[in-house]
Amino acid sequence: xxxxxxxxxxxxxxxxxxxxxxxxxxxxxxxxxxxxxxxxxxxxxxxxxxxxxxxxxxxxxxxxxxxxx
Amino acid sequence: xxxxxxxxxxxxxxxxxxxxxxxxxxxxxxxxxxxxxxxxxxxxxxxxxxxxxxxxxxxxxxxxxxxxxxxxxxxxxxxxxxxxxxxxxxxxxxxxxxxxxxxxxxxxxxxxxxxxxxxxxxxxxxxxxxxxxxxxxxxxxxxxxxxxxxxxxxxxxxxxxxxxxxxxxxxxxxxxxxxxxxxxxxxxxxxxxxxxxxxxxxxxxxxxxxxxxxxxxxxxxxxxxxxxxxxxxxxxxxxxxxxxxxxxxxxxxxxxxxxxxxxxxxxxxxxxxxxxxxxxxxxxxxxxxxxxxxxxxxxxxxxxxxxxxxxxxxxxxxxxxxxxxxxxxxxxxxxxxxxxxxxxxxxxxxxxxxxxxxxxxxxxxxxxxxxxxxxxxxxxxxxxxxxxxxxxxxxxxxxxxxxxxxxxxxxxxxxxxxxxxxxxxxxxxxxxxxxxxxxxxxxxxxxxxxxxxxxxxxxxxxxxx
Numbered sequence: 148x149x150x151x152x153x154x155x156x157x158x159x160x161x162x163x164x165x166x167x168x169x170x171x172x173x174x175x176x177x178x179x180x181x182x183x184x185x186x187x188x189x190x191x192x193x194x195x196x197x198x199x200x201x202x203x204x205x206x207x208x209x210x211x212x213x214x215x216x
Numbered sequence: 217x218x219x220x221x222x223x224x225x226x227x228x229x230x231x232x233x234x235x236x237x238x239x240x241x242x243x244x245x246x247x248x249x250x251x252x253x254x255x256x257x258x259x260x261x262x263x264x265x266x267x268x269x270x271x272x273x274x275x276x277x278x279x280x281x282x283x284x285x286x287x288x289x290x291x292x293x294x295x296x297x298x299x300x301x302x303x304x305x306x307x308x309x310x311x312x313x314x315x316x317x318x319x320x321x322x323x324x325x326x327x328x329x330x331x332x333x334x335x336x337x338x339x340x341x342x343x344x345x346x347x348x349x350x351x352x353x354x355x356x357x358x359x360x361x362x363x364x365x366x367x368x369x370x371x372x373x374x375x376x377x378x379x380x381x382x383x384x385x386x387x388x389x390x391x392x393x394x395x396x397x398x399x400x401x402x403x404x405x406x407x408x409x410x411x412x413x414x415x416x417x418x419x420x421x422x423x424x425x426x427x428x429x430x431x432x433x434x435x436x437x438x439x440x441x442x443x444x445x446x447x448x449x450x451x452x453x454x455x456x457x458x459x460x461x462x463x464x465x466x467x468x469x470x471x472x473x474x475x476x477x478x479x480x481x482x483x484x485x486x487x488x489x490x491x492x493x494x495x496x497x498x499x500x501x502x503x504x505x506x507x508x509x510x511x512x513x514x515x516x517x518x519x520x521x522x523x524x525x526x527x528x529x530x531x532x533x534x535x536x537x538x539x540x541x542x543x544x545x546x547x548x549x550x551x552x553x554x555x556x557x558x559x560x561x562x563x564x565x566x567x568x569x570x571x572x573x574x575x576x577x578x579x580x581x582x583x584x585x586x587x588x589x590x591x592x593x594x595x596x597x598x599x600x601x602x603x604x605x606x607x608x609x610x611x612x613x614x615x616x617x618x619x620x621x622x623x624x625x626x627x628x629x630x631x632x633x634x635x636x637x638x639x640x641x642x643x644x645x646x647x648x649x650x651x652x653x654x655x656x657x658x659x660x661x662x663x664x665x666x667x668x669x670x671x672x673x674x675x676x677x678x679x680x681x
Contacts, residue, residue: 164559165538166555166558176555176559179552186520186523187520189516189517190517190524190567190568191520191564191567195567198570200566200569200572201422201569201570202422202569
């Protein structure tokens with residue numbers, strides 16, 4: 148598998164993330180990200196396909212908040 | 217300071233003296249301002265001291281003299297973490313980055329404090345944007361070579377050092393309970409939605425909670441009486457009725473069942489912490505309807521969930537600053553966290569929100585059989601300023617990872633949780649006991665905390681400054 152270089156990823160950052168990162172800074176961030184990704188990878192292994200997220204869209208919420216407007 | 221000094225007294229005693237006019241709010245406020253001048257050079261808890269607090273105290277004194285006593289907070293000097301917006305007092309959220317300004321208005325909680333007659337004595341140091349558990353440059357009053365915890369470390373240190381009577385903090389993964397534990401005081405975060413977050417600088421919308429740092433459990437209840445309640449300015453605010461949180465303090469807990477979650481919370485703790493908490497559990501077992509031990513296997517996925525939510529939310533909140541490159545002026549650790557949030561996939565964020573439903577559901581099942589869950593607040597006591605790792609049970613881990621392990625589950629679940637002192641380790645550093653309850657069961661949490669507190673004199677121990 149061909150891996151994307153830091154410099155190429157840095158070029159794409161403004162489009163993907165909306166932020167400019169120098170390639171050196173990207174390397175630092177990737178290093179910091181490793182431990183966090185280990186934990187997120189564990190989370191990904193859970194099969195929660197049928198569990199709705201705890202944050203649920205409520206079409207009336209804003210109307211309730213703005214009832215005194 | 218001698219132990220009889222008014223600076224050491226909690227709200228519950230000071231309020232009675234102020235109401236009966238035995239104690240002048242002006243005298244109390246001046247005493248606190250003097251303590252700050254004398255001791256804060258070494259503790260570094262305050263970012264901004266309100267020198268005009270004396271005038272507010274004079275006003276309080278006049279009102280009380282004229283028969284207009286507002287309640288237990290009237291004339292009491294209280295400090296605020298610097299992420300609470302305050303009219304007429306600068307707010308920085310702990311950042312020195314240029315060009316970041318905050319509105320000159322009061323947070324809802326600040327407005328409630330003013331209405332209750334509290335004297336706002338200053339803004340306390342915090343970890344920048346509430347991102348961290350250290351709070352530079354603040355020191356721990358029990359040992360100035362150690363951290364006070366964070367991110368509300370300035371508030372924790374100020375209360376522990378008796379530089380104010382009580383303080384407000386905020387808690388996203390433990391930022392009130394961690395400094396409370398490390399500084400030997402009481403830290404309470406109520407149920408998500410119980411206390412308004414309007415006007416508290418955002419860190420992570422669905423995890424942030426307002427909280428209090430106090431000398432006693434009753435003081436926490438007295439503050440909650442003022443702070444709790446519906447706020448239309450906060451979309452997450454609850455309209456659930458607000459009881460008098462002092463009402464059941466002092467009642468027996470013989471009818472309450474205590475839950476002890478043996479995995480996660482007792483997996484890897486410092487030995488002194490472990491035994492202090494086991495001793496507290498044993499004591500609570502005898503005073504209550506007994507202990508129920510259980511496991512929550514789902515907790516092994518919790519760290520990934522809180523990382524995904526907290527990182528993504530913080531990056532989203534700071535997005536405009538990132539676009540302008542302002543993060544280069546942030547502290548290096550904070551800059552890294554804010555930038556890393558950009559790398560959290562939307563699917564991982566949503567998975568974390570799915571996880572929360574499972575966690576809340578599992579806790580709900582547990583709460584069918586128990587009234588509160590008791591755990592250590594932090595696996596370790598205050599660590600040294602230059603210490604980055606700790607070895608617990610033969611395993612090395614970063615102090616930052618260890619410090620919030622036992623607190624963040626209750627942010628993910630939005631449950632009320634309190635940290636109270638339960639002893640000291642071999643270095644004479646405070647150890648914290650955490651008690652969590654069902655949603656909106658603050659009364660029960662406070663009742664159990666008060667029952668434990670009443671059996672000990674931990675609350676009367678103060679650091680030698």
